[in-house]
Amino acid sequence: MISTNQHMVSSYTNSFIGMDEAITLKKLIANQSIRIENLDVFIEDQHILKNVNLTIPEKSITCIIGPSGCGKSTFLKTLNRMHDESPEVKISGKVFVDDENIYGPHVNVIDTRKKMGLLAQRPCPLPMSIFDNVAYGPRIHGIKKRKAINQTVIQYLQYVGLWDEVRDRVRKSATRLSIGQQQRLCLARGLAIEPEYILGDEATSALDPLSTKKIEALFVKLKEKYTIILVTHTLRQAKRIADHIIFMYLGKIIEAGPTEEFFNNPKKQLTRDYLSGSFS
Amino acid sequence: MRRLRAAKDKAARYLMLGIGIFTILLLLVIGLSLFFKALPIMREKNLWVLLSSADWKPFKGDFGFLPFILSTFYVSLIAIIIALPFSILTSIYLNSYASKNVRRFFEPVIDLLSGIPPVIYGVWGTLTIVPLIANKIAPRFVEFSSGYTILAGGVVLAVMIIPLLISIMVEVFRSIPKEMTDASLSMGATKWQTVKKVILRKSISGIIAATVLALSRAFGETMAVLMVCGNTAKIPHSIFDAGYPLPALIANNYGEMLSMPSYESALMLSAFLLFIIVVLFNGLSRFTLNQIERRYQF
Numbered sequence: 309m310i311s312t313n314q315h316m317v318s319s320y321t322n323s324f325i326g327m328d329e330a331i332t333l334k335k336l337i338a339n340q341s342i343r344i345e346n347l348d349v350f351i352e353d354q355h356i357l358k359n360v361n362l363t364i365p366e367k368s369i370t371c372i373i374g375p376s377g378c379g380k381s382t383f384l385k386t387l388n389r390m391h392d393e394s395p396e397v398k399i400s401g402k403v404f405v406d407d408e409n410i411y412g413p414h415v416n417v418i419d420t421r422k423k424m425g426l427l428a429q430r431p432c433p434l435p436m437s438i439f440d441n442v443a444y445g446p447r448i449h450g451i452k453k454r455k456a457i458n459q460t461v462i463q464y465l466q467y468v469g470l471w472d473e474v475r476d477r478v479r480k481s482a483t484r485l486s487i488g489q490q491q492r493l494c495l496a497r498g499l500a501i502e503p504e505y506i507l508g509d510e511a512t513s514a515l516d517p518l519s520t521k522k523i524e525a526l527f528v529k530l531k532e533k534y535t536i537i538l539v540t541h542t543l544r545q546a547k548r549i550a551d552h553i554i555f556m557y558l559g560k561i562i563e564a565g566p567t568e569e570f571f572n573n574p575k576k577q578l579t580r581d582y583l584s585g586s587f588s
Numbered sequence: 589m590r591r592l593r594a595a596k597d598k599a600a601r602y603l604m605l606g607i608g609i610f611t612i613l614l615l616l617v618i619g620l621s622l623f624f625k626a627l628p629i630m631r632e633k634n635l636w637v638l639l640s641s642a643d644w645k646p647f648k649g650d651f652g653f654l655p656f657i658l659s660t661f662y663v664s665l666i667a668i669i670i671a672l673p674f675s676i677l678t679s680i681y682l683n684s685y686a687s688k689n690v691r692r693f694f695e696p697v698i699d700l701l702s703g704i705p706p707v708i709y710g711v712w713g714t715l716t717i718v719p720l721i722a723n724k725i726a727p728r729f730v731e732f733s734s735g736y737t738i739l740a741g742g743v744v745l746a747v748m749i750i751p752l753l754i755s756i757m758v759e760v761f762r763s764i765p766k767e768m769t770d771a772s773l774s775m776g777a778t779k780w781q782t783v784k785k786v787i788l789r790k791s792i793s794g795i796i797a798a799t800v801l802a803l804s805r806a807f808g809e810t811m812a813v814l815m816v817c818g819n820t821a822k823i824p825h826s827i828f829d830a831g832y833p834l835p836a837l838i839a840n841n842y843g844e845m846l847s848m849p850s851y852e853s854a855l856m857l858s859a860f861l862l863f864i865i866v867v868l869f870n871g872l873s874r875f876t877l878n879q880i881e882r883r884y885q886f
Binding site for chain 1: 768781
């Protein structure tokens, strides 16, 4: 409990200091990553994830690939406990985030979610202005000082390259932005809660090629400070930006490894078939 | 053959257009016929005097509508003030917190409530609400109250419009995309924060629309209100005074006024007033909704 409090305090001091100092601070706090042991997920009577064991390397991009319905998105949701919202989902096993089992008895789900910035499949701005969208995270976590919030909002809008595009209309509704801009806004909004991890659930599948490129470039830039886990349905995207690949099929992890090795020298027949396009 | 099909197509189209126009005309016809029936009394007396006078002595020829207009507004206002928080909180609970089983139990029951005939609510109001006000609530504030009051009318009316409000609002909240609430929750917002900052904000125009619908219903509700309101043609000075809303006036006196032409015309005027109130109110709220949506295009 003490350590999470410390974490909250220090991550919010980030708002008052520059981005670079923030990075070093974050490095001191977060040298841990995600470790999953014997994870099983059932939705009603269906066994969706089957005995998943996995370690996700920190400060890099891990892409989860596999045919639709293989459990990629379900897996992602177990990491920020979004399954809590659906009572029909049953989860067993352990997910260690920073050496703490987030399914343990004394874990506060809010602290867990605050560590995970989520980027959904379709950008979904909240029903408020551009500014308030980014300020949403800091505000719900109790930041009241206007100056600190202003600074955070500008900092992250700049970071995702949106500030120059929206600076004269930050007080206007976010829904009037283009869909690519909306997705960058959602990324800024996620970053503003000062997470340690970024989860992307097919975050570029609704975007045009140019916006996709911008988001991918941001992911590559972000991996210096964050551990990034992306579900993707395009192999080419995984090839372009991933450092590690996890291949899932029917709820099981078939193969996992560094990108180059995975694509050039897959070990399992199933992986070879998938990569050659025998099924998708 | 082909020509026949085309002709049928055309015929169907114009038939439906005709029926549509007829429905709209009906509104106009009702409004106009009320207006013409009310015309004699408006010729006889100054309209402003009719609307602003509190003297209601039909047999002396005094027709002041102010007590009825005020009662209508007061009763409806109290009803909506009581009903809104109830229904907003209930629908939020059903939408965001309740389990599937709870919802499966609640929703049919609420639909059932809105199907109960008004006269039953009236009887219930007479048996419970009126004595409650007369014996328990009113003595704390005023010296004497019979219980047949504006407040009783408001409470009974509130109970009647709550199911309507809930069933509309549940639909309004349900129409909010799950991605949106998920976006808020995934940032570590609590459910309550999500409700306050996202759900309510997103559904503000829906809530207003539901309120308008409920108020329109409240303005026109006759039987239940008539049974508990006291029906005294005086301006109510507090919620513990008796009131006499327009629909109750019409229902109570229609039939016995046939011998007096000006009385009949006066009652027609009260019906016309009610009609105008509801139409104006709907138009006004539509305008406000447009303004709100234009200003906060979220």
